[in-house]
Amino acid sequence: MTTAAEALRDATAQLEGEWARSDAELLMAHALGVSRSDLLLRHMRDPVPGGFEALLDRRLAHEPIAYILGSAEFYGRRFTVTPDVLIPRGDSETVVAAALEACPAPRRVLDCGTGSGALLLTILAERPKASGVGIDRAPAALAVARENAAALGLGERADLHEADWAQAHWANDLGTFDLVIANPPYVEDDAPLDPSVRDFEPAGALFAGPNGLDQYRILVPQLSSLLETGGVAVLEIGANQAESVAAIARESGFAVQVRKDLANRDRALILT
Structure with a gap:
């Protein structure tokens, strides 16, 4: 069984760049249906959810993280965004x-x-x-x-x-x-x-x-x-x-x- 922690390490290496780890964590949290903080505190040993690889592939194809997640933060509030x-x-x-x-x-x-x-x-x-x-x-x-x-x-x-x-x-x-x-x-x-x-x-x-x-x-x-x-x-x-x-x-x-x-x-x- 591949854990979330192991998959995050692999995803970070694939994404590269300044925001690689952050993006990987956001995608994993989204796939698990939890917040990023919950992921880091409680779900790192969970098995990788089935949808994570598809989300990672979208990010590797340069699709913006906000479009993948469907929202972005602005001035302390969350806004729905689409293409x-x-x-x-x-x-x-x-x-x-x-x-x-x-x-x-x-x-x-x-x-x-x-x-x-x-x-x-x-x-x-x-x-x-x-x-x-x-x-x-x-x-x-x-x-x-x-x-x-x-x-x-x-x-x-x-x-x-x-x-x-x-x-x-x-x-x-x-x-x-x-x-x-x-x-x-x-x-x-x-x-x-x-x-x-x-x-x-x-x-x-x-x-x-x-x-x-x-x-x-x-x-x-x-x-x-x-x-x-x-x-x-x-x-x-x-x-x-x-x-x-x-x-x-x-x-x-x-x-x-x-x-x-x-x-x-x-x-x-x-x-x-």
């Missing part, structure tokens, strides 16, 4: 922190390109008096966001519906907001990405032209009409895009501040 949405990343927590700093008590929040809903729902969870609207052009992504809203008890405060800011009249019935947030597609079309990203995450939520700026050029000039007087917009950006996106924002009449992520890379712009 229809980008995986929420720690870098994007900078957007939430910057938004709550710049607009500490929002009443109405708009999330452009909501995906899993992680940004919008986190802000609503952190600010119980706020309500919000999340738009996305992908119905499958909105289904994931609605599932997350329901799981977090935020369904009544989060209005999630289909819209595309590249189409005329998309915002006609939305009204105005104290806070607008967005994590638009911003990856260059030919950017060298890890296979776990390029081959698995939705291309429509990643790529935005030869320099990654196409969606900012469309969205940013529309933000002023969506903001209340004194309102704030916060945008996620690529690590090398602060100057370019700030120039687009200034052309649209905004003052701009930059916020860095935990790795000290430019990650969010605050527009006022």
Whole structure:
């Protein structure tokens, strides 16, 4: 009988890399139907469950661990994720922190390109008096966001519906907001990405032209009409895009501040 501990050693050697052991433990815990901590404390001598090898094969093929497990952690909360949405990343927590700093008590929040809903729902969870609207052009992504809203008890405060800011009249019935947030597609079309990203995450939520700026050029000039007087917009950006996106924002009449992520890379712009 092969034990979980023995299988974990073999899986770690196959996966290699900085996160190999962590990924192997998460897959084993998932296969056993227990938490990672329970695995380490109580189940290391258990026989390997039948589904573990199939999960390991998926990870060896570069499928992201979050898609295999069906969820990801963001700002201390668990969000359902599927291949229809980008995986929420720690870098994007900078957007939430910057938004709550710049607009500490929002009443109405708009999330452009909501995906899993992680940004919008986190802000609503952190600010119980706020309500919000999340738009996305992908119905499958909105289904994931609605599932997350329901799981977090935020369904009544989060209005999630289909819209595309590249189409005329998309915002006609939305009204105005104290806070607008967005994590638009911003990856260059030919950017060298890890296979776990390029081959698995939705291309429509990643790529935005030869320099990654196409969606900012469309969205940013529309933000002023969506903001209340004194309102704030916060945008996620690529690590090398602060100057370019700030120039687009200034052309649209905004003052701009930059916020860095935990790795000290430019990650969010605050527009006022």
